Amino acid sequence: MLTFEQKQAIIESFPELTKKEISLKRLNYHFEDSLYEKTIVVEKLHPNGNGFVYVGDLLKYEKLANDKGLVNIRDFDETQLKEIIRDAIEYLSEEVDVLIEEEWISKSGTVLKLVHDQRNWDIYYQNNLEETFGTREAAVEYLTEEGFTQKK
Structure with missing residues (x-):
């Protein structure tokens, strides 16, 4: 200590x-x-x-x-x-109204959105919130583990 x-x-x-x-x-x-x-x-x-x-x-x-x-x-x-x-x-x-959106896609074609909004990193399938993370790194780790890659 x-x-x-x-x-x-x-x-x-x-x-x-x-x-x-x-x-x-x-x-x-x-x-x-x-x-x-x-x-x-x-x-x-x-x-x-x-x-x-x-x-x-x-x-x-x-x-x-x-x-x-x-x-x-x-x-x-x-x-x-x-x-x-x-x-x-x-x-x-930090201004909290900054919105960042990224699309992630699986091998089977499922598209998820990674959205930075109000200090959180949220993952959406269509309009449904699936997961929320405190850091982008944690969200990306989750998406990667689930077989998603960032759409270019």
Whole structure:
């Protein structure tokens, strides 16, 4: 487990975050350029090493996040902490109305659509939602395992 000082150094390596001291020697780190009302990326970092990172509804973290979209980082290593902070900053700076669509086809001719919409990667058969993934990589892995290739 990283110490408070180590976590603080990692968090402060992100120049887009601003440190704000709160009660009980805890720290919040804000992303002032957030496109949303929410600006706190790292919340309640405590000298005991406990703290939270806001990931909202990112599917990548759905098993770790509480109902407020916060992930406890107490036991995170350096790589995990950097990754979740990068993801949180991207989440708060991403316009959600960007729509990406790709067609994937099986050897038998079945066509599925991979759609990036509202931060998720959704797979559709005709107009029916079949699967939802938090990352494009996970969706592509699924499609590949199921025998689909991207239509050119």
